[in-house]
Amino acid sequence: MTDTNLIKELFFEDLYIGQKFISTTYTVTEDEIVKFASSYDPQVFHTNPQLAKDTFFKGLAASGWHTASISMRLMVLSFKVKGGLIGAGCDISWPIPTRPNDVLQVETEITGRRESISKPDRGLITIRGLTYNQNREIVQKLKSKIVVLKTIA
Amino acid sequence: MTDTNLIKELFFEDLYIGQKFISTTYTVTEDEIVKFASSYDPQVFHTNPQLAKDTFFKGLAASGWHTASISMRLMVLSFKVKGGLIGAGCDISWPIPTRPNDVLQVETEITGRRESISKPDRGLITIRGLTYNQNREIVQKLKSKIVVLKTIA
Numbered sequence: 245m246t247d248t249n250l251i252k253e254l255f256f257e258d259l260y261i262g263q264k265f266i267s268t269t270y271t272v273t274e275d276e277i278v279k280f281a282s283s284y285d286p287q288v289f290h291t292n293p294q295l296a297k298d299t300f301f302k303g304l305a306a307s308g309w310h311t312a313s314i315s316m317r318l319m320v321l322s323f324k325v326k327g328g329l330i331g332a333g334c335d336i337s338w339p340i341p342t343r344p345n346d347v348l349q350v351e352t353e354i355t356g357r358r359e360s361i362s363k364p365d366r367g368l369i370t371i372r373g374l375t376y377n378q379n380r381e382i383v384q385k386l387k388s389k390i391v392v393l394k395t396i397a
Numbered sequence: 398m399t400d401t402n403l404i405k406e407l408f409f410e411d412l413y414i415g416q417k418f419i420s421t422t423y424t425v426t427e428d429e430i431v432k433f434a435s436s437y438d439p440q441v442f443h444t445n446p447q448l449a450k451d452t453f454f455k456g457l458a459a460s461g462w463h464t465a466s467i468s469m470r471l472m473v474l475s476f477k478v479k480g481g482l483i484g485a486g487c488d489i490s491w492p493i494p495t496r497p498n499d500v501l502q503v504e505t506e507i508t509g510r511r512e513s514i515s516k517p518d519r520g521l522i523t524i525r526g527l528t529y530n531q532n533r534e535i536v537q538k539l540k541s542k543i544v545v546l547k548t549i550a
Contacts, residue, residue, distance in 0.1 A: 284466035287473055287481045300480055308484065309466045313437035316462050320440055327453055328440045331461065333538075337486025385486075 251324045256367035256392045259325075259354050267318035267350040272306060274344035280310040293344075305341035311348070311384050312336060315375040318350040323371075325392045334388035340381055347378040355387075366393050404477045409520035409545040412478075412507050420471035420503040425459060427497035433463040446497075458494035464501070464537050465489060468528040471503040476524075478545045487541035493534055500531040509542075519546050 274293060281290030285307035289299040296304045320329055342348065356370030369392055375384035427446060434443030438460035442452040449457045473482055495501065509523030522545055528537035 280466075284470045285473060286470065289481060300483060307466075307469070308486075309462065309469050313433075313460075313462045313466065316460070317437045317439065320438060328442060330453060332492075333461075333488070333490025335486070335488050339485075 251322065253324050253326045254392070255326050255395045256357075256369070257395055259357060259367075259369055259392065261354050261357055263354045265319075265323040265352040267322035267352075269347050269349045270314050270318055272310075272314065272342055272344065272346045272348060274304060277304060277306045277310065277342075277344055280313070281307045285309055301341060304344055306343070306346075308336075308338045308341075308384075311338060311342045311375060312386070314342075314348055315350050315373060315384055315386065318348065318375070319352055319373055322350065323352045325390070327391075327393050329390060331388040331390050334386055336384065336386045338384050340383055342377065342383050346383070348375055348383065350375050356389075360391070364394075365396065366391050368392075404475065406477050406479045407545070408479050408548045409510075409522070410548055412510060412520075412522055412545065414507055414510055416507045418472075418476040418505040420475035420505075422500050422502045423467050423471055425463075425467065425495055425497065425499045425501060427457060430457060430459045430463065430495075430497055433466070434460045438462055454494055457497055459496070459499075461489075461491045461494075461537075464491060464495045464528065465539070467495075467501055468503050468526060468537055468539065471501065471528070472505055472526055475503065476505045478543070480544075480546050482543060484541040484543050487539055489540075490538045491536060492538065493536055495530065495536050499536070501528055501536065503528050508540075513544070517547075518549065519544050521545075 289296040289301040290307045293304040352373045355372045360366045370389050373386040377383050442449040442454040443460045446457045505526045508525045513519045523542050526539040530536050
């Protein structure tokens with residue numbers, strides 16, 4: 245596991261469109277899928293491997309919010325901006341579900357960048373986070389805007 | 398806590414625009430905020446009540462993904478559609494953070510409804526989920542499309 249403290253904190257000036265950050269990997273166990281969903285998304289296709297077979301997912305699938313949470317961990321540990329990775333919201337989609345024993349990895353790309361109009365000490369960047377499984381299938385697409393401080397702040 | 402099995406499973410024909418579903422409440426403890434974020438969003442403003450004071454949030458704040466996950470639990474337990482509540486994605490925003498001891502409640506409203514063009518056994522509905530704290534402040538806005546089966550399916 246990457247130690248977040250070893251990653252350089254980035255400022256607005258360090259970031260450019262097209263820049264990519266590749267995370268470490270995270271193996272998702274069946275136990276973790278069931279445990280997360282039992283707390284936060286208690287539906288049978290997320291909590292019961294046997295009963296899940298007769299559902300839309302045809303087998304146990306992680307909650308989308310679980311995929312999102314794991315992706316956030318991977319993103320935070322691989323892409324560190326000054327003051328923290330704080331988004332006020334995002335668009336998110338899950339083209340296919342995360343399955344037991346999937347190995348996830350996140351690639352974060354800077355897709356937009358502009359100065360703040362009202363606050364000269366910061367800028368706004370748009371990021372796209374793609375979460376891949378071990379077969380290079382995309383299990384999550386995320387688009388978000390975040391505020392990043394300038395070095396002169 | 399509401400037992401999800403006691404809630405009637407709804408079909409497409411049961412749903413109409415403007416229909417609302419009100420969840421039970423969920424109290425978010427400081428311990429749960431720290432535990433969730435330590436696993437999935439390890440940033441100091443989500444994991445360390447003392448150090449969080451000197452950050453953007455000026456105190457411990459729940460990860461947005463934690464607010465989303467609790468909101469999903471509340472939604473799933475109060476709004477049950479045939480086959481399960483399955484979204485392929487959503488727009489989500491967090492106007493203000495969830496704080497320790499907040500009491501959250503979700504109101505889900507049907508804001509769109511149409512027949513599926515390609516599959517006559519189902520329909521598509523758009524939902525808006527608003528998560529409130531105990532002061533009736535909105536901590537999360539969610540918009541999503543979900544597929545719901547018809548009774549004739």
